[in-house]
Amino acid sequence: LEYWIFMILIVFAGLLEDDEVKVDAAAICMNVEGWTFMVPLGFIAAVSVRVSNELGAGNAAAAKFSVWVTVTIALITQTVFVILILITRNDFPKLFTDDEIVMEEVSTLAVFLCISILLCGIQPILSGMAIGAGWQANVAYVNVATYYIIGLPIAYFMGFKLEWGLKGLWGGLQVGIGLQTIILLVMCWCNDWDKDVQLTKDRISDSDGCRDEEKKLIH
Numbered sequence: 326l327e328y329w330i331f332m333i334l335i336v337f338a339g340l341l342e343d344d345e346v347k348v349d350a351a352a353i354c355m356n357v358e359g360w361t362f363m364v365p366l367g368f369i370a371a372v373s374v375r376v377s378n379e380l381g382a383g384n385a386a387a388a389k390f391s392v393w394v395t396v397t398i399a400l401i402t403q404t405v406f407v408i409l410i411l412i413t414r415n416d417f418p419k420l421f422t423d424d425e426i427v428m429e430e431v432s433t434l435a436v437f438l439c440i441s442i443l444l445c446g447i448q449p450i451l452s453g454m455a456i457g458a459g460w461q462a463n464v465a466y467v468n469v470a471t472y473y474i475i476g477l478p479i480a481y482f483m484g485f486k487l488e489w490g491l492k493g494l495w496g497g498l499q500v501g502i503g504l505q506t507i508i509l510l511v512m513c514w515c516n517d518w519d520k521d522v523q524l525t526k527d528r529i530s531d532s533d534g535c536r537d538e539e540k541k542l543i544h
Contacts, residue, residue, distance in 0.1 A: 327445070330472045330498060331355055337484060337494050343426075347491045350430035353421045354438045358445065361406045365399045365446045369453035376457030380525040385518035392454045392513055396447055403446035407439040430491075437495045444502045451509035458521055459528070460512070467508050476501015 335355065338347040372395040379388035410417065414435035418428040455464040480497025483489050489496070 327449075327468075327472065327502075330477065330501075333477065334480070334494055334498055337481070338491055341484070341490055341494075346424075346426050346430055349422065349424070349427045350434060351491060351495075353418060353427070353431050354434055354441075356421070357410070357417070357438060358441055361403065361442050362445060362449075364402050364406075365449050368395050368399050369449050371395065371453075372450055373453040373457040376454050377525075380458065380518075380522050381529065383522050383526070385522045388458070388521070389513070389516075389518050392451075395450050395454075399446045399450050400443070403443050406442055410435055410439055410442070434491065434495070437492060437499065440499055441495070441502070444499065444506055448502060448506040448509065451506065451513060454513060455509070458516075459524065463512070464509070467505055471501045471505035471508065472498075473501075475504060 335348060335351050338344065338351045341347045372392060375391045375395075376388045379385075379391060414432045415428075418431040421431075422428060452464055452468075455461060476498050478497075479500050480494045483493030483497045484491070485493075487493055
């Protein structure tokens with residue numbers, strides 16, 4: 326769902342004035358963000374497995390602690406990327422184009438790119454935590470609501486109605502991403518992890534019971 330929302334951003338960029346420049350600039354920023362996303366992508370799998378293992382082992386505190394450790398590490402690594410981009414904001418566009426107008430547009434979007442890098446470094450990790458804890462359905466609802474019901478209309482309004490262009494489109498989407506990140510952080514902070522441990526034990530018991538029934542049927 327997150328990937329689609331950024332593709333919609335590029336489609337909207339094609340409806341703006343100087344559409345070729347806007348689409349080129351948006352595509353360059355998306356590529357850079359995709360590169361930096363490779364680090365938290367690994368953290369997603371790690372935190373999902375760690376949380377599920379700790380809950381299965383009955384370690385509620387360890388499960389919660391592993392989430393905050395992973396978020397902190399991701400925040401540090403993404404901050405390094407942000408600093409590099411801000412320092413080279415007038416230079417890194419040259420890796421993608423020699424068009425001065427496009428390079429200038431990318432440079433003006435550097436701050437928005439950095440905000441997205443930070444948010445998209447934390448939010449997916451929280452989604453990975455949710456997968457490990459078995460909250461997939463709740464997170465899916467949050468995802469749809471924040472991206473498509475809140476973020477997308479705000480992006481359209483800021484980009485076209487307020488005539489803020491590509492900055493408005495991207496800023497609106499960041500409202501949705503930021504809201505989702507906040508909601509997931511609150512869910513993690515307020516969650517009863519001991520209850521999740523018990524739910525995990527119940528799922529394991531149900532799974533073992535199903536396997537026993539299958540063995541009886543086979544024999």
